[in-house]
Amino acid sequence: xxxxxxxxxxxxxxxxxxxxxxxxxxxxxxxxxxxxxxxxxxxxxxxxxxxxxxxxxxxxxxxxxxxxxxxxxxxxxxxxxxxxxxxxxxxxxxxxxxxxxxxxxxxxxxxxxxxxxxxxxxxxxxxxxxxxxxxxxxxxxxxxxxxxxxxxxxxxxxxxxxxxxxxxxxxxxxxxxxxxxxxxxxxxxxxxxxxxxxxxxxxxxxxxxxxxxxxxxxxxxxxxxxxxxxxxxxxxxxxxxxxxxxxxxxxxxxxxxxxxxxxxxxxxxxxxxxxxxxxxxxxxxxxxxxxxxxxxxxxxxxxxxxxxxxxxxxxxxxxxxxxxxxxxxxxxxxxxxxxxxxxxxxxxxxxxxxxxxxxxxxxxxxxxxxxxxxxxxxxxxxxxxxxxxxxxxxxxxxxxxxxxxxxxxxxxxxxxxxxxxxxxxxxxxxxxxxxxxxxxxxxxxxxxxxxxxxxxxxxxxxxxxxxxxxxxxxxx
Amino acid sequence: xxxxxxxxxxxxxxxxxxxxxxxxxxxxxxxxxxxxxxxxxxxxxxxxxxxxxxxxxxxxxxxxxxxxxxxxxxxxxxxxxxxxxxxxxxxxxxxxxxxxxxxxxxxxxxxxxxxxxxxxxxxxxxxxxxxxxxxxxxxxxxxxxxxxxxxxxxxxxxxxxxxxxxxxxxxxxxxxxxxxxxxxxxxxxxxxxxxxxxxxxxxxxxxxxxxxxxxxxxxxxxxxxxxxxxxxxxxxxxxxxxxxxxxxxxxxxxxxxxxxxxxxxxxxxxxxxxxxxxxxxxxxxxxxxxxxxxxxxxxxxxxxx
Numbered sequence: 001x002x003x004x005x006x007x008x009x010x011x012x013x014x015x016x017x018x019x020x021x022x023x024x025x026x027x028x029x030x031x032x033x034x035x036x037x038x039x040x041x042x043x044x045x046x047x048x049x050x051x052x053x054x055x056x057x058x059x060x061x062x063x064x065x066x067x068x069x070x071x072x073x074x075x076x077x078x079x080x081x082x083x084x085x086x087x088x089x090x091x092x093x094x095x096x097x098x099x100x101x102x103x104x105x106x107x108x109x110x111x112x113x114x115x116x117x118x119x120x121x122x123x124x125x126x127x128x129x130x131x132x133x134x135x136x137x138x139x140x141x142x143x144x145x146x147x148x149x150x151x152x153x154x155x156x157x158x159x160x161x162x163x164x165x166x167x168x169x170x171x172x173x174x175x176x177x178x179x180x181x182x183x184x185x186x187x188x189x190x191x192x193x194x195x196x197x198x199x200x201x202x203x204x205x206x207x208x209x210x211x212x213x214x215x216x217x218x219x220x221x222x223x224x225x226x227x228x229x230x231x232x233x234x235x236x237x238x239x240x241x242x243x244x245x246x247x248x249x250x251x252x253x254x255x256x257x258x259x260x261x262x263x264x265x266x267x268x269x270x271x272x273x274x275x276x277x278x279x280x281x282x283x284x285x286x287x288x289x290x291x292x293x294x295x296x297x298x299x300x301x302x303x304x305x306x307x308x309x310x311x312x313x314x315x316x317x318x319x320x321x322x323x324x325x326x327x328x329x330x331x332x333x334x335x336x337x338x339x340x341x342x343x344x345x346x347x348x349x350x351x352x353x354x355x356x357x358x359x360x361x362x363x364x365x366x367x368x369x370x371x372x373x374x375x376x377x378x379x380x381x382x383x384x385x386x387x388x389x390x391x392x393x394x395x396x397x398x399x400x401x402x403x404x405x406x407x408x409x410x411x412x413x414x415x416x417x418x419x420x421x422x423x424x425x426x427x428x429x430x431x432x433x434x435x436x437x438x439x440x441x442x443x444x445x446x447x448x449x450x451x452x453x454x455x456x457x458x459x460x461x462x463x464x465x466x467x468x469x470x471x472x473x474x475x476x
Numbered sequence: 477x478x479x480x481x482x483x484x485x486x487x488x489x490x491x492x493x494x495x496x497x498x499x500x501x502x503x504x505x506x507x508x509x510x511x512x513x514x515x516x517x518x519x520x521x522x523x524x525x526x527x528x529x530x531x532x533x534x535x536x537x538x539x540x541x542x543x544x545x546x547x548x549x550x551x552x553x554x555x556x557x558x559x560x561x562x563x564x565x566x567x568x569x570x571x572x573x574x575x576x577x578x579x580x581x582x583x584x585x586x587x588x589x590x591x592x593x594x595x596x597x598x599x600x601x602x603x604x605x606x607x608x609x610x611x612x613x614x615x616x617x618x619x620x621x622x623x624x625x626x627x628x629x630x631x632x633x634x635x636x637x638x639x640x641x642x643x644x645x646x647x648x649x650x651x652x653x654x655x656x657x658x659x660x661x662x663x664x665x666x667x668x669x670x671x672x673x674x675x676x677x678x679x680x681x682x683x684x685x686x687x688x689x690x691x692x693x694x695x696x697x698x699x700x701x702x703x704x705x706x707x708x709x710x711x712x713x714x715x716x717x718x719x720x721x722x723x724x725x726x727x728x729x730x731x732x733x734x735x736x737x738x739x740x741x742x743x744x745x746x747x748x749x750x751x752x753x754x755x756x757x758x759x760x761x762x763x764x765x766x767x768x769x770x771x772x773x774x775x776x777x778x779x780x781x
Contacts, residue, residue, distance in 0.1 A: 033744045035753040035761050036781075144553065164556075328761045389667040389674075389756045420753075423760035424671050430678040461781075 002027050003460050006046075006080070008088035009318020012054055012067060012105065014096055015154030015178050016265060018314040019049040019074045024087070024322060026460050036327040038464045043319040047078040048311060054096065062092070062101040064108035071112050082112055087456050087466045089321040091313060093126045093153070123158060123172035123245050125470060127151065129316030131160035134263040135307030141165030146255040147304065148231055151312055152266035152288070154178035155191075156245050158313075159230060161257060169252045172245040173230055175223045177266045177285030182211040185279075193243060197222055200239055213278050213287065220284055220291035228297035231257045259302035262292070263312030271305060322456075324464040326444030330426020331458070331465060335412045335438050338376070338455045340470075342368060343416065345449035346381040354398040357381070361402040374409035380447040383419035392421055396428035412438035416445050416453065442467065534577065535584050539720075544568035544575060562720050562751065582719065589717035592659040593621075597688070601662055605669065607652060607688040608641060610634035614691035628695030635703055638687065642704055646684025648676060648766055649706035653692030655726075657714030661688075663723040664748055667755035668712060668762075675763020681770065694728050694742070701733035708766050708775070709733045715746065723749045727762050731775035741776035743769070 003026045010019045025042035055066030075081065090109065092102050130151035131137060140147040140162040151158040157175040161168045179191035187209045190198075198205050203218045226243055228234040232253050244250065251257075262270045265281075269289020278286050292298060308315045344367075350360035361379060368377040379399065386395050399415065406413055413433075417425065422443030429439045440455065447453055447469050456466035540559050543566045548554060554566050567578040574582070594617060602609055613629045614620040620627050630638070642649070650672060652665055669686065676683050684706060689696060694713060701709040708731055715724040726746040733741070743765060748758040769775050 032781075034747045035745060035758060328757050330760070387667075387750070387754045387756060389670045389759070392671075392756055420757055422757075423764070424675075424756040427671070427675045427678045427760050427763070431674055435678065435680070 005086035005459055005466070006084050007318050007322055008080075008085050009314045009316070009321070010071060010088070010090040010109075011093060011314035011317055012062060012090065012096060012101075013093045013153050013313065014156070014176070015054060016310070017052045017054045017067060017070060018311060019071060020045050020311065020314050020318040021047040021078055021080055021085075022315075022319040024319065026324060026464070028327070028460065028463075030327075036463055038324060038327045038460050040322070040324060045315055045319060047080075049074040049077075051310060056096070060096060060098060060101075062096050062105060064101075064104040067105055068108040068112065071109060075112065086459060087322040087468065089317045089468055089470070091126060091129065091317040091321075093123075093156075093158075093313065123156065123248065124170045126156075126313060127158035127160040127170035127172060128167060129320060130158055130263050130313040131162060131261075131316070132320040133308045133312035133314070133316030134261050136160065136261045137162045137165055137167070139261065139304055139307075143259070143304075145258040145302075147259045147261060148251070148257045149261045149263055149306065149312075150227060150231075151264040152176060152227075152262060152270075152292075153264040153313075154283070157227060157230075157264070159251060161251055161255075163255045168255060171230060171251045172248050173226060173243045174245050175226055175243065175288075177269075177281070177288050178283040180205070180216065180219065180284045182216075182279045182282055182284070185211050187211050187216075194219065194223070197226070197239060197243070211279060216284055217287050217291065220287040221295070223288055224291040224295040224298065227292065228295055231260065231298070231301075233257065233300055234297040257301060259304055260298065261304045261306040263306045263309050265310045266292070267306060267309035267312075271309070321468050321470075323445065323467050323469070324459070325442040325455075325467050326420055326422055327460075327463050328420065329422040329442045329465065330430065331440040331442065331455075332412060332438040333458065333462075335440060336455060336457050336465070338412075338414070338440070338453075341376045341378045341414060341453050341455070343380045343447045343449065343451040343453055344368065344377050345447065345451075346379070347449075348382055348384070351381050351384070354394055357395075358398050358402040361399070365403070365405055369405065374405045374411070376411045376414070377406060378414040378416050378447070378453050379403065379406075380416040380445075380451075381418075383417040383421050383425070383443070387419065387421060389424070392424050393428050396425055396432055399429065400432055407433065407437055412440050414455075415439070415441040416447050417441070417443045418446050420444060445469065534581050535588065537581060538562075539564060539581070542567065542578075544578065564719075585719040585722075588659070588722040589719060592657040592714070592717040592722035595658045597654050597658040597661045597690070601665075602652075602688045605652075605665055605688075607686055608637070609688045609690055610637050611690045612692055612696055617691075620691040624693055627691055627693035628699070630689075630696060630699055630703070634689075635699075638700065638703060642685040642687065645705040645707075647682040647706075647770065648708045648710065649684040649700060649704050650686045650710045650712070651689055651692075651697075651700060652686065653689040653694075653696065653711055653713040655692065655694070655713035656716040657722055657724070659717070659722045660714030660725040660749070661712075663750070664725045664755040665712065668725065668727075668748060668759045671756045671759025672710070672763050672766075675760045676766065679763065679767045681763075681767060697728060697730065698733045698735045698737060701730070702735060707732060708769055710762065710766060721749050721751060724752060725749060725755070727758070729762065729765060729769065729775060731769050731773060731779075738776075741778065743775045743779060743781070 005024050007022050007024050022045045024040050027041045028036045028038045030037035052070050055063040057063045131149035134149045136147050136149035141164050146163040148161045153176050155176040157173045159171045174193045179194045181189040198219050229236045229240050266285050266289050269286045270292045344364050346360045350356040368375050420443050422441050426441030445467050452470045454468040540562050545566050545568045568575050611631050613626040613631050697709045697711045710729045712727050715726050725748040729743045730741050
């Protein structure tokens with residue numbers, strides 16, 4: 001068994017918009033006389049679009065119609081139609097990751113992006129996708145090291161730390177190449193946090209000033225210092241905490257970072273020094289790249305070449321966002337695909353007893369009933385230590401007992417469990433509900449509170465469902 | 477190496493061997509000194525004077541986490557590899573031989589495997605599962621192990637019993653057989669059988685009366701299928717135990733099985749045990765296979781799953 005599905009990745013960032021198509025090969029890796037174990041075995045990018053400047057109506061508002069034109073043209077050039085695509089993700093990142101933008105883009109692309117693809121965003125997810133696109137996860141496994149990828153875009157630097165192939169932390173700072181813009185030799189824009197950073201260190205840069213490379217280089221050195229601090233390679237100074245996007249958290253201090261890769265638009269300026277025209281991009285990207293390359297703290301650790309640089313996020317979105325569910329699951333086909341279903345997570349603590357599991361579900365359900373009407377929701381938990389038939393029955397009964405509102409609503413009962421009990425739990429739910437309610441019960445998927453989940457149409461002869469877990473943390 | 481050196485080494489080795497022999501026979505001559513000698517050899521604290529305390533159960537050791545190589549170059553990497561499969565790797569050595577602990581574990585696993593083959597399934601357990609028992613033409617474990625042909629045929633009494641007690645012409649007939657592991661039946665049937673039943677119920681598929689076959693081999697399913705007129709027959713049978721688990725179970729499933737049909741007409745789901753495919757989930761999977769079998773009216777290599 002061997003199936004190829006096509007996936008699209010669209011990344012709409014603060015400064016650039018790109019699109020890729022990739023082929024995901026799905027295969028059953030178990031022998032034919034055991035329960036199937038289907039997974040994505042190969043990922044290959046088959047088409048890369050040009051890199052466009054993101055069409056904006058204002059500093060923070062995306063011109064959705066113009067995006068649509070870009071996407072439509074690229075589909076044509078690649079010879080793809082929406083019907084060819086089984087999965088994918090649109091990632092709206094950085095400064096433009098706002099809910100209104102997401103809605104506008106979603107609407108504009110709804111007939112173009114295939115049945116499965118949805119607008120998503122969030123700095124944590126972006127950090128992960130760019131690091132995977134950069135190949136940092138694979139590299140950390142290969143090199144047996146803790147490697148951080150810093151994806152330095154126009155507005156933000158997204159950091160993800162992988163240790164031997166396992167994600168250890170993500171973080172996002174307001175450090176980027178376009179936080180100071182330069183036109184005709186003059187500074188035309190300075191992001192307020194960068195202005196504060198410069199002021200604090202007594203460096204005078206102001207909008208309207210002549211773009212003096214010496215002066216701007218000083219600012220870029222400060223920005224590079226902040227990145228070194230974010231990787232715990234230098235002690236954090238007083239202003240450091242304020243630079244995290246959305247008051248986010250720093251990386252954990254263990255494991256210690258042993259090497260670094262760079263992706264994002266500024267990465268090429270880190271890896272190569274081409275300083276013929278310092279302001280050729282109309283911003284400080286080239287200088288920031290040089291400042292990072294020369295930063296003593298960052299140079300204490302190894303610098304590896306990323307597999308993808310400026311395209312890391314879009315490659316990540318197109319090839320690494322999609323996962324497949326476990327191979328023994330229960331679902332009702334008529335209900336698929338499902339998009340943007342919010343996740344109600346029962347914490348591991350609450351899961352320990354069925355009573356707390358029930359009360360956790362009951363307490364959280366009102367959050368998914370704005371104006372008293374039940375909306376679509378997926379109940380997620382690990383299902384750990386509940387593997388015997390009797391325990392699964394009790395679990396099913398507890399779920400039914402605590403999800404009356406869902407069962408009475410027009411939406412299916414969606415259960416997402418980590419442990420491999422999806423099918424037996426789904427059967428139990430079906431039987432207890434006398435086959436009167438559509439049930440979707442999938443396993444081998446980890447979802448967290450606040451995530452959204454897309455569940456696609458079945459692949460691999462109906463044995464698995466493609467799943468995209470999205471962390472939607474919008475800038476307000 | 478010079479011949480002289482070689483000679484010297486051989487002489488030394490021979491001398492040490494003689495010495496060891498003498499030591500080995502020493503206790504015979506002087507029984508009283510045995511205890512003392514044991515203590516010298518590193519058995520401190522475990523003298524016959526100790527009456528309380530317990531030995532750790534070596535079968536509880538997870539061999540995927542057991543790494544006994546001294547001064548390893550890549551401990552973490554090896555440990556990670558070991559987690560992928562329960563193999564007896566990275567267990568160190570004492571000279572050219574196993575260390576004591578792995579040697580004992582190996583023998584414990586071998587004993588568990590033998591027990592699984594030679595012990596009978598607990599009668600009470602079978603009854604608790606709501607199953608009645610019939611027997612093949614084997615009258616003992618010895619016959620069963622030495623005459624596979626008899627393990628594929630029901631005794632006359634068994635034929636009469638299932639005719640009397642079982643629903644006729646069921647869509648699905650499920651039964652349990654001891655096969656080569658009674659331990660497997662005890663470990664899995666409690667979760668596996670109800671999970672299959674529930675799965676079939678969720679598909680609204682009618683199931684016959686389940687029972688237990690003592691001294692049963694896979695092939696007896698063909699006769700059962702014929703006697704009861706089942707559309708699909710499914711046997712849950714203990715697999716030949718290995719040294720990793722003695723509790724693994726297989727399900728052999730066939731569409732309209734008949735005596736003498738090719739083996740290729742059986743569909744099998746193997747490796748059902750708590751460290752393989754967990755029995756409850758396997759049961760749900762088997763129910764779906766049966767459903768597909770009924771839809772496509774085929775099994776074994778004729779059925780593309």
